[in-house]
Amino acid sequence: MAAELLRATVFHTPRNPFLEAKALEAYADGGLLIRGGRVVGCGDYGTVCRAHPAIPTTDLRGGVLLPGFVDTHSHFPQLRIIGALGKDLLDWLEEFALPEEARMADLSYATSTAQAFVRALIANGTTTALVFGAHFAPATAALFEAAEDSGLRLISGMVLSDRSLRPELHQTIQQAYTDSSELIRRFHRRRHLLYAVTPRFALSTSEAMLEMCQTLARENPDVRIQTHLNESVREIEAVARRFPWAQDYFAIYERFQLTGRRSVMAHNVHPRGTELERLASSGTAVAHCPCSNAALGSGIFPLQRHMEARVRVALGTDLGAGTGAGMLKEGLQAYALQRLSPEGTVLDPAQLLFLATRAGAEALGLESETGDFTPGKSADFVYLRPPKESVLATVAERAGSMERLLAALFTLGDASAVAEVRIGGQRVFSARPADDH
Numbered sequence: 001m002a003a004e005l006l007r008a009t010v011f012h013t014p015r016n017p018f019l020e021a022k023a024l025e026a027y028a029d030g031g032l033l034i035r036g037g038r039v040v041g042c043g044d045y046g047t048v049c050r051a052h053p054a055i056p057t058t059d060l061r062g063g064v065l066l067p068g069f070v071d072t073h074s075h076f077p078q079l080r081i082i083g084a085l086g087k088d089l090l091d092w093l094e095e096f097a098l099p100e101e102a103r104m105a106d107l108s109y110a111t112s113t114a115q116a117f118v119r120a121l122i123a124n125g126t127t128t129a130l131v132f133g134a135h136f137a138p139a140t141a142a143l144f145e146a147a148e149d150s151g152l153r154l155i156s157g158m159v160l161s162d163r164s165l166r167p168e169l170h171q172t173i174q175q176a177y178t179d180s181s182e183l184i185r186r187f188h189r190r191r192h193l194l195y196a197v198t199p200r201f202a203l204s205t206s207e208a209m210l211e212m213c214q215t216l217a218r219e220n221p222d223v224r225i226q227t228h229l230n231e232s233v234r235e236i237e238a239v240a241r242r243f244p245w246a247q248d249y250f251a252i253y254e255r256f257q258l259t260g261r262r263s264v265m266a267h268n269v270h271p272r273g274t275e276l277e278r279l280a281s282s283g284t285a286v287a288h289c290p291c292s293n294a295a296l297g298s299g300i301f302p303l304q305r306h307m308e309a310r311v312r313v314a315l316g317t318d319l320g321a322g323t324g325a326g327m328l329k330e331g332l333q334a335y336a337l338q339r340l341s342p343e344g345t346v347l348d349p350a351q352l353l354f355l356a357t358r359a360g361a362e363a364l365g366l367e368s369e370t371g372d373f374t375p376g377k378s379a380d381f382v383y384l385r386p387p388k389e390s391v392l393a394t395v396a397e398r399a400g401s402m403e404r405l406l407a408a409l410f411t412l413g414d415a416s417a418v419a420e421v422r423i424g425g426q427r428v429f430s431a432r433p434a435d436d437h
Helices: 045-051 076-081 089-105 107-123 137-150 173-187 207-219 233-242 249-255 275-282 290-295 303-309 327-340 349-356 358-363 391-397 402-412
Strands: 004-012 025-035 038-044 057-067 069-075 126-132 153-157 193-199 224-229 263-267 285-288 312-315 381-384 418-423 426-430
Touching (some): 004 402, 025 045, 025 057, 025 402, 038 045, 057 402, 069 076, 069 263, 069 312, 069 327, 069 358, 076 089, 076 126, 089 107, 089 233, 107 137, 107 418, 107 426, 126 224, 126 358, 126 418, 137 153, 137 173, 137 193, 153 224, 173 193, 173 207, 193 207, 207 249, 249 263, 275 303, 285 358, 290 327, 303 327, 312 327, 312 349, 312 358, 327 349, 327 402, 349 358, 349 402, 391 402
Parallel strands (some): 004 057, 126 153, 193 224, 224 263, 263 285, 285 312
Antiparallel strands (some): 004 025, 025 038, 381 418, 418 426
């Protein structure tokens, strides 16, 4: 793959802005040098160009280069039920989500859903995603295949449950083990794919099923683990009745060794007791899904408490309880909800970018591969160009500072501003004619 120097406004957060005052690196006239699918250099265009005068420049001025977004929580079978509003978590599952997930038994339907899901992520600038698969092995395989065909960096796994759902979504312990092991064999570490052991949540998994998940994780020590934690008050109460021996929700996963640095727990809106301290000490990450939390009325995520406890937090869309596949919208919703909370924190543009990119890479154990433009990392990026005569274009023209421009992208940006997406240097999406580069 030939070397290329991209010229545009550039933002990235190679350091944590929650811990460091000057973590944002921003270049109004920036240069991103890529070769062989990797970042070679990032900085002021003139400086990068002088250091590499023989490299041809692709002029992308008028737009902005950001690291590809990292979505740390989503559900591919739920694509077609986005916008099913008016219910809390458990009622929404019963009336909307689970009937749609049962339809994934139809492989043709599941395949078309997986392909549309992957297209939606990439078209919104997402280059890496941690995704719940289906309760059926063939449908989960279809998701992996769709991601591989597209180039998306995907971590996923078959969803495991054996109680409290529709009967057709339950598996026996042996079936779950056999199907999961075969999917791991077929897809784990194939190109940009990784596997995640995926118990749906404690409410739908018996102790025997959780023990089987523990076995899978022990037998495959580099797979990831994903599940749900403390999403709604009703859910937490139901889980407590099912596991009377557990001091809290997180203790259930601790007992079966499903926590740690390769684990991501979605939501954690209502942490109790010492859960935050134990999340932090174990290295378990939390996927914060603000659009979903608002749409289901689950509550406002206590971000400041997580940060004070040093829990690793990143953003997720939680499609389809969330309201779409856009990570920019998740950043804006996170900002807005934190402003409403008496215990909230005022998020600045650098922190929003970090939560949508580098923090997600850290949560998934991929920080050495993606998440920012540090030399040596994969050339995963999204090129945002405000549509002509759009409000975003009007605001961007008079932003006045780099921080205000970045804030405008989160406030007004959406899929209409995504002009190009690359993963490993390969163009996987373009909204422009092939000769307009």
